[in-house]
Amino acid sequence: MALIRPFQNSDTNRLAVAWREHWQTVGPIVSTTSAQLEQAILDKPFFEFDHMLVIEEEGQLVGFSHLQTDPSDDPPIRARIASFCVGQCADRRASAAALLQASIDLSAKAGIREFEVGTVLGDLSGLVGLEPYSGVIGIPDSDHLMVELLTADGFEPRTPMIAMELDLTSFRAPVDRELLLLRRMATIDERPQQLPTEWRAACAHSHFDITEFVVSNRTGQELASATFYLSDRDALVMDRGLLYLANFDSLSGNPLDVDLAAEVRYAVAGSLPSMVQRRFHTVRAIINSEKPSAPARIDFLTRLGFHHVATGSAYHRTL
Template structure:
């Protein structure tokens, strides 16, 4: 008989077996290890064993699902108004579909019992309490568009597609900044200031990115003044989706609103990538939402290649993601 219970401290080896059996369409980082599970999941200060639900049969773990919460507006604590289902997985089993449905239902119950008015399946930062880098690239991409099994299951249970993201990668071998007159002009007037392992902007950022090494480039006028933008890269190390890639994830990229559409974003990104290439980094991964055409255009100018896409789902109160 199939039963369900909360996570126990003896579960990690069995959870890893379930993880390793997931089809390639899930896009999960392989091989998974106890150390990575501890760093990116179990050690989080808001980890609640009741939210990691385990399916077992005759003493053998055959599936699990993990639900948690996003941050409040100040990002100094969690908010139980928004629930997030991070992982839904089961081994190959005659009742696999029923197991996944039961796990999903229990995740929803766990979240709603604690006050969730809306539930997301999959979430990029800041809706990423667990599994950074373990589910595909520089950020969490939601459910990969190739994962038709999960897509159909969620839609049948009343979840709606709320957004899509595109995942990009760029080899830095012999990187050359794009030829653009504005970039040459900006090089005379602005400089990049690197910050290694910069201070976290908030408690939530420390929780999500704390275990990683990061470098941030701030864009500043050469004559002095406030920063006009920044871009951050985190060392994906063993989490890179390609072997021996020396991969870094590109995140937290912005230009001051008053200075946008002047080529400063292209300048900041291209100069940062050149710096990384000179430091021995050979590849960068990033992602952006499909409803951000400006970001997509910029990535393509930098010769980033789209590799796959992911879907985010919501259920509950209508609200923009």
């Protein structure tokens, strides 16, 4: 007989077991520890005990559902399951379905009307950096159990995301006419960034260091930038050899809908050699494939040596 109840402090170690077992059924082998989950989820000031439900079978925790409300709502009308895992148990589908329904019921009783499942790029969940896929591609398409349950329950996929990775151990900076010209005509400077000043954003990003590379011409005009997240020296959430390419944009007003401006490509390509010297081994980028600039960005990253890792989406339903 399955039991669904709120999270307790004594559940922490079993959360990590459920997390690892769930993702092993999806495909990627992860080694996420209870300490990593504590820093990413439980230690955040906005974590609420009664917003995490766990499911037990025969007295053993086998899964959990972590709910978050939208911080911009007062009172809350939107909620999201930021993370959802069901590990090895007698009937994973039945347990996952019961846990999903309990999460929906809890939200409906609290007056929630817009309900999402899955964290995507830009959400202030605190999960960014967790394996697999840096926690920001929603529900991976390869998570067939969750995709099947959500579709059957009336959820619709939104915000499709694509995860791409580059192996820096064999990286060589690309050479083309435009980039060669920029090497002679422009400079690229690294600028460590402060955490966001808004409280929720600062808490969600507290396990990161943020650094920005800015391309400027000879007159000092800033042309483009590339922003990376890397693990804080004292944090455990993210692999210290992993870089997360959070953003790369033009600062000169060039549109990115059709093509990616040369200075933007230079901001990314020109920053990576210094990261190789600092012994980072992998760069991960997440692309929102709904945006008009997505094809150009994917094409550029592919030419730079990135390869496709996974796709996923957040799922939405009106309660």
